[in-house]
Amino acid sequence: xxxxxxxxxxxxxxxxxxxxxIVTIAFSLFAFGLFGLVAINIRRAxxxxxxxxxxxxxxxxxxxxxxxAAAMKDIGEFPEVARVDYxxxxxxxVRARKEMGEFADVFEAGVLPASIEVYLRPGMRSPATVKSxxxxxxxxxxxDDVRYGEEWVEKLYRLRTIATVAGIALGVAFAAVxxxxxxxxxxxxxxxxxKEISIMxxxxxxxxxxxxxxxxxxxxxxxxxxxxxxxxxxIANRVVNEYFIQTIWFDxxxxxxxxxxxxxxxxxxxxxxxxxxxxxI
Amino acid sequence: xxxxxxxxxxxxxxxxxxxxxxFEVKKGEFVYLTGPSGSGKTTILKLLYMDDKPSEGEVxxxxxxxxxxxxxxxxxxxxxxxxxxxxxxxxxDRTAEANVRFALEVTGAPPATIRxxxxxxxxxxxxxxxxxxxxxxxxxxxxxxVAIARALINDPFxxxxxxPTGNLDERATRGVFQLLRDINASGTAxxxxxxxxxxxxxxxxxxxxxxxxxxxxxxxxxxxxxRPPDEPFESDTPTDFMEKx
Numbered sequence: 001x002x003x004x005x006x007x008x009x010x011x012x013x014x015x016x017x018x019x020x021x022i023v024t025i026a027f028s029l030f031a032f033g034l035f036g037l038v039a040i041n042i043r044r045a046x047x048x049x050x051x052x053x054x055x056x057x058x059x060x061x062x063x064x065x066x067x068x069a070a071a072m073k074d075i076g077e078f079p080e081v082a083r084v085d086y087x088x089x090x091x092x093x094v095r096a097r098k099e100m101g102e103f104a105d106v107f108e109a110g111v112l113p114a115s116i117e118v119y120l121r122p123g124m125r126s127p128a129t130v131k132s133x134x135x136x137x138x139x140x141x142x143x144d145d146v147r148y149g150e151e152w153v154e155k156l157y158r159l160r161t162i163a164t165v166a167g168i169a170l171g172v173a174f175a176a177v178x179x180x181x182x183x184x185x186x187x188x189x190x191x192x193x194x195k196e197i198s199i200m201x202x203x204x205x206x207x208x209x210x211x212x213x214x215x216x217x218x219x220x221x222x223x224x225x226x227x228x229x230x231x232x233x234x235i236a237n238r239v240v241n242e243y244f245i246q247t248i249w250f251d252x253x254x255x256x257x258x259x260x261x262x263x264x265x266x267x268x269x270x271x272x273x274x275x276x277x278x279x280x281i
Numbered sequence: 282x283x284x285x286x287x288x289x290x291x292x293x294x295x296x297x298x299x300x301x302x303x304f305e306v307k308k309g310e311f312v313y314l315t316g317p318s319g320s321g322k323t324t325i326l327k328l329l330y331m332d333d334k335p336s337e338g339e340v341x342x343x344x345x346x347x348x349x350x351x352x353x354x355x356x357x358x359x360x361x362x363x364x365x366x367x368x369x370x371x372x373x374d375r376t377a378e379a380n381v382r383f384a385l386e387v388t389g390a391p392p393a394t395i396r397x398x399x400x401x402x403x404x405x406x407x408x409x410x411x412x413x414x415x416x417x418x419x420x421x422x423x424x425x426x427v428a429i430a431r432a433l434i435n436d437p438f439x440x441x442x443x444x445p446t447g448n449l450d451e452r453a454t455r456g457v458f459q460l461l462r463d464i465n466a467s468g469t470a471x472x473x474x475x476x477x478x479x480x481x482x483x484x485x486x487x488x489x490x491x492x493x494x495x496x497x498x499x500x501x502x503x504x505x506x507x508r509p510p511d512e513p514f515e516s517d518t519p520t521d522f523m524e525k526x
Binding site: 203 | 435
């Protein structure tokens, strides 16, 4: 309780420094938040593209429908498989005519084979998994051919890997910069109260007693900085949605994690700054 | 109560600050530490309140040894010490009363007892009427009295004073010195570093004189005739003073 009062009193004594601290934390977290928003939107876009990964097995002309149904049941039980559809010759023709638009009349009835279309579960769309499913589908004797756009799947997977690695590296870098800036901001508060700290030590205050108000100060600044950063990111997101492209916003858990991360960064920054100062004096 | 045994202190850059220092201070004693600037007075005081540790030897203060004292033990020890500096070390943004109260609050004293104790300490140093004044509104002597009140608030068994009259005019010096005598008369030991030779000569308290980090005279062990000839000590240069703080 005393530590909370002490932290509040210290903020009241130096309101400008406190406000500056919160704004600095907010801007460093704003950069991190913007990056986060871009990252989840890129991920979402890649997910949407990946949803189109499918394995198509062409069924021989003389195959009876019972065999196809049995195979579809088998395939549907593969752990990687989300959904299995049957496309008859007629449906294939309708779809092709629709997709080809002005060239629709080049297709004649019976020219396209029937097929089994397999859609894979999220996280099961790597080239190796897709190939494994395709290979198992080839084992059915009535399957003439299996296609899944091998080259395209590999490119997509490579793009996702690059995006993930770059995302982690940039995320860590942004987080590190945020922690350093927050640490420096809190260090200013510590230095502004250096004399008070040295007197506290001389009259017998324990290090924990000295630290606690700074930790609370860091926590409060982290939370307020985090909320302010969230507001900035939300405004930026609104502007982008209004004038450029449709984007998605963080879900509720992400917002919560973001604010908690701000608070943690504030506490960590305080711990490091006060700890360094106490070791020096 | 306080014992230094074969204490040496060496700093990596400035070299030997103290060598072969051994002496004891008994309960209720008044001891002057004298000597020229750089003779090691402040270093000894720092070792006493365990702001620093000796490179060799051992310092015992009220049952706490410099060899194995933990951070918490040092904090607890300091609550039983009163420490006063030449530059007062008051918080400028707090009143005299708040400065004194601060020393009690940081030790976790029960809030109910704080007000009475602060009033008593300020009365003891003759500043009851200036409780609500800020340090900038007080004279040097008054500021030092506030610092002494802060040092006394936890009923210390010893008051350690590092050149407490160094920044004061003669009249304020006399006042502060008389206050320290009164505090000592009530049973608190005083260890006071000073290079005010007049002050030392005028009183009959024990004097330990240092030079180049060694004890060259201790009136408790040597006859007064063994004392080195009086030479006025040089006052601290601004650089020395800054080093101290």
